[in-house]
Amino acid sequence: MGSKNCMNEACRTTTSSEWKKGWSLKSGGFATLCYNCGLSYDNSVFCETFHFKESGWRECRLCGKIIHCGCAASRYQYEYMDFGGISCLSCAKHLEIQPVQPVQDDSMVLMRESFMQTPGDLPSGPFMTNGVKDVYPLVTENKGNDDKFSNERLLHLTKAVGANDVISKLEQLRREESMLKTVDAQKCMSNLRQQSSSSSFLKPDIGRPKQEVKDTFESLAQQSLNFALATPLGSSSSVLPFRGEIIEGVEQSKSSFQHGKSTKQTLSKPVKHSPAAGPETNKGNITQKRFARTPADVRGRTQLLPRYWPKITDQELQQLSGDLKSSIVPLFEKILSASDAGRIGRLVLPKACAEAYFPPINQSEGIPIRIQDIKGKHWTFQFRFWPNNNSRMYVLEGVTPCIQNMQVQAGDIVTFSRIDPGGQLVIGCRKATNNGDVLDSHATILPNGNSPRETSYSGVTDTLLPTGGRTSDDSMQQSNPMSEKKLRNIKNKRLLMHNDDALELRITWEEAQELLRPSPSAKPTIVLVEDLEFEEFDEPPIFGKRTIFTSRLSGEQEQLAQCDICSKWRRLPVHALLSAKWTCSDNIWDSNRCSCSAADDVSPRDLEALFTCNNEFKRRKISDNVSKEGEPSGLDALATIAVLGDIGESSTGATTRHPRHRPGCSCIVCIQPPSGKGKHEPTCKCNVCSTVKRRFKTLMMRKKKRQSEREAELAHEKDKPALAKICFEKEEEEDDIAGNALLNMNHHQENEDGNRMPTEEAKKGRLDLNCDPYREEDVIAEDNGMSLTTLMNVATLPFDMFLEKPNDLPSLEASMIEDNVAGEGAMLLPGVSGQENNPEDG
DNA sequence: CGTAGGCATGGAG
DNA sequence: ACTCCATGCCTAC
Numbered sequence: 001m002g003s004k005n006c007m008n009e010a011c012r013t014t015t016s017s018e019w020k021k022g023w024s025l026k027s028g029g030f031a032t033l034c035y036n037c038g039l040s041y042d043n044s045v046f047c048e049t050f051h052f053k054e055s056g057w058r059e060c061r062l063c064g065k066i067i068h069c070g071c072a073a074s075r076y077q078y079e080y081m082d083f084g085g086i087s088c089l090s091c092a093k094h095l096e097i098q099p100v101q102p103v104q105d106d107s108m109v110l111m112r113e114s115f116m117q118t119p120g121d122l123p124s125g126p127f128m129t130n131g132v133k134d135v136y137p138l139v140t141e142n143k144g145n146d147d148k149f150s151n152e153r154l155l156h157l158t159k160a161v162g163a164n165d166v167i168s169k170l171e172q173l174r175r176e177e178s179m180l181k182t183v184d185a186q187k188c189m190s191n192l193r194q195q196s197s198s199s200s201f202l203k204p205d206i207g208r209p210k211q212e213v214k215d216t217f218e219s220l221a222q223q224s225l226n227f228a229l230a231t232p233l234g235s236s237s238s239v240l241p242f243r244g245e246i247i248e249g250v251e252q253s254k255s256s257f258q259h260g261k262s263t264k265q266t267l268s269k270p271v272k273h274s275p276a277a278g279p280e281t282n283k284g285n286i287t288q289k290r291f292a293r294t295p296a297d298v299r300g301r302t303q304l305l306p307r308y309w310p311k312i313t314d315q316e317l318q319q320l321s322g323d324l325k326s327s328i329v330p331l332f333e334k335i336l337s338a339s340d341a342g343r344i345g346r347l348v349l350p351k352a353c354a355e356a357y358f359p360p361i362n363q364s365e366g367i368p369i370r371i372q373d374i375k376g377k378h379w380t381f382q383f384r385f386w387p388n389n390n391s392r393m394y395v396l397e398g399v400t401p402c403i404q405n406m407q408v409q410a411g412d413i414v415t416f417s418r419i420d421p422g423g424q425l426v427i428g429c430r431k432a433t434n435n436g437d438v439l440d441s442h443a444t445i446l447p448n449g450n451s452p453r454e455t456s457y458s459g460v461t462d463t464l465l466p467t468g469g470r471t472s473d474d475s476m477q478q479s480n481p482m483s484e485k486k487l488r489n490i491k492n493k494r495l496l497m498h499n500d501d502a503l504e505l506r507i508t509w510e511e512a513q514e515l516l517r518p519s520p521s522a523k524p525t526i527v528l529v530e531d532l533e534f535e536e537f538d539e540p541p542i543f544g545k546r547t548i549f550t551s552r553l554s555g556e557q558e559q560l561a562q563c564d565i566c567s568k569w570r571r572l573p574v575h576a577l578l579s580a581k582w583t584c585s586d587n588i589w590d591s592n593r594c595s596c597s598a599a600d601d602v603s604p605r606d607l608e609a610l611f612t613c614n615n616e617f618k619r620r621k622i623s624d625n626v627s628k629e630g631e632p633s634g635l636d637a638l639a640t641i642a643v644l645g646d647i648g649e650s651s652t653g654a655t656t657r658h659p660r661h662r663p664g665c666s667c668i669v670c671i672q673p674p675s676g677k678g679k680h681e682p683t684c685k686c687n688v689c690s691t692v693k694r695r696f697k698t699l700m701m702r703k704k705k706r707q708s709e710r711e712a713e714l715a716h717e718k719d720k721p722a723l724a725k726i727c728f729e730k731e732e733e734e735d736d737i738a739g740n741a742l743l744n745m746n747h748h749q750e751n752e753d754g755n756r757m758p759t760e761e762a763k764k765g766r767l768d769l770n771c772d773p774y775r776e777e778d779v780i781a782e783d784n785g786m787s788l789t790t791l792m793n794v795a796t797l798p799f800d801m802f803l804e805k806p807n808d809l810p811s812l813e814a815s816m817i818e819d820n821v822a823g824e825g826a827m828l829l830p831g832v833s834g835q836e837n838n839p840e841d842g
Numbered sequence: 843c844g845t846a847g848g849c850a851t852g853g854a855g
Numbered sequence: 856a857c858t859c860c861a862t863g864c865c866t867a868c
Contacts, residue, residue: 339862344846348860364848386849393849393860 308332308350310415312430320374320428326419328426331357333415335432336403341410345400349383354394357416357425358383371416371425373402379427402427547578566596 310330312320321328332353334340340347349358361367366384373379382397406429408414415428547559557574563584570587572578578586587594593601 337861339860342862346847348862351859386847388849388860389851389858391858397847 308353329418329420331416331418333413336408336410336412336414338410341403343400345398347396347399349394349396351394371427374428563596568600569602571601
């Protein structure tokens with residue numbers, strides 16, 4: 001590893017032999033620690049493995065950000081929330097992490113700031129965010145004793161907390177410090193010991209060893225002291241800063257509530273897709289977003305999985321504190337499982353939470369525990385555990401009345417908080433209808449405007465609801481023994497949540513796809529893929545303005561864009577690429593409509609029709625994603641979108657609707673006259689026609705290519721004629737099927753999967769070949785996601801790029817199109833005949 | 843037989 | 856390989 005200097009100013013050990021093996025790194029190998037002071041000498045201290053398996057991260061009470069202390073976390077674990085001290089995991093000795101100067105008064109602030117690196121200084125790595133808040137690693141270099149409020153310090157502060165907050169933060173600091181001076185720590189500790197011993201559940205077990213009881217008192221008092229000092233600060237976080245003197249050598253207790261077998265630290269890697277993750281989101285109105293609060297004390301933080309972190313908003317916390325007229329410390333929360341909400345009345349408590357925040361129990365039967373709800377009503381539960389795999393499973397028994405009283409059910413969230421001082425536990429609830437309720441969820445507004453629960457949950461919520469024992473389970477399993485696993489999965493809360501998230505993510509991604517535009521400065525590189533030209537960009541795409549692509553009956557393409565200022569809709573050329581911020585003045589294509597004073601290009605009536613249909617389309621899109629039953633293809637969707645835009649010239653009222661479509665529907669099906677009027681001309685260049693022709697052309701060319709290759713192979717492999725013939729015929733058959741499907745406007749991904757097993761129905765062209773019954777993932781990805789997205793992109797891109805000669809299809813192929821369309825080539829929309837579906841008809 | 847209590851099992855991380 | 860935990864399953868009442 002070479003000779004290195006220890007980063008610790010007070011150590012500065014320079015040696016190549018005295019670095020010792022530290023924590024394991026995700027990338028393999030180990031961090032190296034200074035043998036002298038234990039500090040890591042390189043950035044490995046910041047590796048992901050480190051800072052979430054170990055406890056070197058804490059919340060800065062200055063700026064509220066998660067900050068790394070720079071300590072040798074493989075050896076030490078924090079017990080306090082200020083920067084002054086850490087506790088050794090092995091010997092429980094309390095140590096200072098900054099041995100240069102004693103920590104007191106103003107110097108504490110100085111030290112904090114000297115540790116803090118500004119975001120611009122951060123080395124690249126996964127530690128930039130932890131999914132909750134910004135993460136600012138600390139360095140241990142001492143920047144000297146310059147003025148606490150020097151420009152440099154202010155700059156650091158500015159970068160760290162945002163310019164608007166600097167003044168208030170400094171003022172807050174001054175208040176804290178003046179207040180600290182008035183606090184008699186000893187008296188406070190004494191008082192809190194009394195509170196602790198009189199608390200309903202903070203009483204130490206009689207059977208516990210004296211030392212443990214003493215430790216409990218010490219720790220309790222320390223925690224309560226921390227909180228008592230922290231509460232008046234009005235911090236938005238739940239940190240419990242400790243501002244007292246760091247007492248060298250004071251023996252620290254282990255966790256006061258840590259009972260039973262000590263648990264491994266389970267804090268997993270950060271959830272980086274948390275709604276509030278990242279600097280950008282942090283700059284926003286963070287109080288409006290539900291983000292995962294770090295647990296109420298360090299012990300909790302190091303042991304709780306992020307999914308249990310309380311995600312109460314500041315507003316909710318304020319309200320709760322106001323309602324209860326107390327200071328509330330959010331502890332943890334849990335999404336109710338079916339079992340939890342079931343009538344058995346047993347709420348499984350996360351082990352780490354139970355051991356961190358509930359009183360220690362040594363007997364399986366546990367103890368009765370009084371918990372108050374947010375209305376002040378008290379409930380008594382039995383807090384107990386079951387031995388389980390050499391471990392414990394903690395449960396609250398008798399929760400049914402409370403659960404029912406709160407009107408929560410499986411999937412909803414129960415929260416546990418603590419009133420400090422006093423330690424009274426508070427149970428609350430939160431309905432799972434909020435997008436941000438689930439940690440892994442994404443702040444996504446579904447395209448249909450519904451909440452995730454209203455969409456994704458529907459249909460499975462019942463399964464989650466209390467089923468009252470195994471009777472219903474049995475019946476379900478008996479009725480369909482093959483799907484027992486699936487049923488289990490559906491009932492699995494975790495899976496359910498993840499599925500929901502995936503759905504949201506997929507939809508969001510699709511939507512995002514629609515908004516992607518090449519960077520203005522990007523020069524595309526043209527690459528040929530299967531005879532098709534694609535533009536490749538070195539630069540990442542940018543997000544453009546959402547527009548609606550339309551086509552008139554004449555086949556002319558256009559798109560509608562809304563002005564960000566006047567909200568009027570403007571008709572623009574289909575090739576127009578708009579930036580995310582777009583106004584009428586940017587309308588360079590129409591001099592008459594380049595001002596907000598110009599009349600709206602689209603009448604309100606047409607707009608209404610447009611959005612009605614657009615919503616219908618999106619609703620169907622989501623429905624397809626959820627149920628996988630409806631099978632409108634991507635091309636259908638594209639066609640729908642395309643023709644939806646005919647609002648300008650073809651009012652929806654003038655169309656003939658298929659009886660199975662709802663009134664008001666003006667989708668591709670409904671606007672198609674049954675007599676065949678209004679069909680697309682053979683020379684039509686609309687998105688749909690172009691796509692079909694292009695795809696077909698590619699298919700045919702590839703088929704010919706394969707045929708010639710096969711013929712060449714056959715000529716060389718005459719000893720295997722039979723096998724070659726079979727292979728050839730199989731491919732030919734697949735191509736025919738693919739061709740049929742393509743011509744049916746229902747297959748837009750060329751099928752190269754030789755494993756597919758065409759059925760008799762498929763051979764007849766009756767099946768939707770998007771759905772491979774042998775590959776479920778194909779059904780999901782291709783039918784709903786990829787194909788649609790692909791086509792949406794196709795619709796977004798200039799079509800001429802792909803279509804060299806739109807009308808040069810061989811007459812044979814053109815006739816095939818017609819044959820298939822007029823014949824059995826039916827797109828199988830549920831309940832809709834193919835002829836009505838097919839815009840190529842004619 | 844139905845229900846509740848307690849433990850076991852297995853999927854997920 | 857291990858822990859956690861949702862829930863299945865067995866048993867006693």
